[in-house]
Amino acid sequence: MPISEASSAPRVCGEPMGDADSSKWMPNQNIGRYRAIADECYARAEHARYVLDKEAWLKLAADWNALAEDAAQRRDDG
Template identity: 45%
Template sequence: MSHPDADRFKSNADECRQMAHAAETEDAREAWLRLAAEWDKLAEHARNRRGIFDRYE
């Protein structure tokens, strides 16, 4: 994975947080925030994986 992947994942997380802000129920808000947290994890993973490969370039 690359930094563009990480950026895209972070963007998805931000969009989920916006959806959480607009959610009409607490359950929906919490679901969007859980999804945002998962996208944040993927973004962090993508950044970390790329860092490993940077050492060999």
């Protein structure tokens, strides 16, 4: 696909990223979304052909889970 046809929104595990500030406005929706993306990353890790790919998917899954936990903590704190 030519660069001009590519979407400008970054994608992680097949999902377009939202506004960076949206987490403080909709934490419950983001928590679920972050966990769903983490689950997709885990699934991709299971089907990864190469060890480095599997490790990368697992790292992404851990990062998305950390975002979910952070959002849950911020929701509960405030």
